[in-house]
Amino acid sequence: MGQEKTSRNGRHAAPGWVPGWALGPILLVLAAWLHWGGLLAEIPHAATPAFDHAALSTAPRRKILGDPPTLKINDFDRTCMDCHKIFKTPTDKPRPLNQHKNIHMDHGPNVKCSTCHDWDDRDKLVRPDGVSIPFTKVVDQCGQCHVRIRYDWGYGIHGRTNGYWDPKSGPQERRICTECHDPHNPKSPAMDPISPLPGPHTLRLTNPHGEHDQ
């Protein structure tokens, strides 16, 4: 009996020991701290920075030419031959262009216009074997040299396919070469460098500069 009492007193006396009756108030203070001022008050986070949503367009980057290719001049659709039948291009050799100055020609050894363009019918392209093909079949033209990419494109490996992965469920939209690449200047850079959209500002991937952290 006496021993028990001593040990109890001893425990009471031990430093750092919390008496049972104080647990309630301590928990209360803890709950109040969590609720009003502490950890649960506000979790720091950052919102998505604003950006131009036009960047999320799924449209192709370049326009393709029809058959025959047309150009709006004074509200009239003009084909290539409308002009070229009047203005004869004198010779077919590399020379500085007087017209079509927007064309920057850098396509490897292809320095002559007539490598791809039909010299007699400017509304058409011409294959190395002399066969005229319309601009809509530009894939066959490019595929004459870029054989492997042409094969890949045929399998759907090269180039984007929009629409349906399952052709039975709906239509597939395939891009042809010139919807992404500039045929006159495909090499440097095939895709113009573009601005990246904002990086992650999520809770666990916060900005390393701490700009967006609260």
Add this chain to the structure above:
Amino acid sequence: MSSSEPKLDRRSFFRASLGAVGGLAALAAALEPLKDFDRSDLTLDQFLQKHYKEMNAEDMQKVLDRIEKEVEKRYDVRPEIRDVKPRDGVEFVYALNLGACIGCRRCVHACVAENNQSRDPEIQYIRVLEMPRGSIDIEEGNHHYERPKVPSPDHFYMPIQCQQCENPPCVKVCPVEATWQEPDGLTVIDYDWCIGCRYCEAACPYWARRFNFTEPSIPKDDLNPNMSYLSNRPRKQGVMEKCHFCLHRTREGRMPACLEVCPVGARKFGNIRDPESEVSKILKNKHVFVLKQEVGTHPRFFYYFDEDYGPAIHGEGR
């Protein structure tokens, strides 16, 4: 005998009552969130909702009606929500051409727009790593690159999202079976069943899972009303989410949103069980690899370099 009985003196009375008051107050504080029970979206129907796999068509219709009402109340938008089931004979596979990717992050933001992720705080399923050319060291990868223009000629870019593993560690650790693998290979989450323990987030070697630490917020105008139960319906605070290959689109035969926005066509998606599909051709003809092969997860997300395209895209070499 009488001396050993506890004596209620003044001191012990105050001690006991202070303890009791403190205890009761702490209990009240702990129960305080229940005050908001009426205002919260949790209804008895939702509380008693069955597991996804145990629901029949009728149960599911009730649940979809409830979610539709909730979304309409919260966002003022009438969603078209449905439960899209996997197709027979279909197993989805993703392939990504690292030689073509330019790191423009279009896929990241198209995904957010499609899948109704929280904008504040921001949640993104896809991370794009920028790594020095000549090595694949993910530890060296940088998520936070900010350049006026991409691609940088000295770097290549590697987007990482849920790999839809054949042997998913995230599914094994879930204590409540709120996440599982579907017959078409997609690992899905039932947001109504998830308890938010984040075990799956810790188990995933690809860091693909995201947690809603706070109540997600989406501007009303940005909400995508084309929803499905297992994919992009709005989530709540305290649940996990992750990429599901846009299953509300892909199970209806369409392409995922990240693929359709890619300006370089680096992303390829399809049915691996169809030998004529684009992804089957890629797996046959290209040297593909998977991320962290050594951990044995058997991802359904394949990366490859197409040596012929890389230099052309970046305007160097050849």
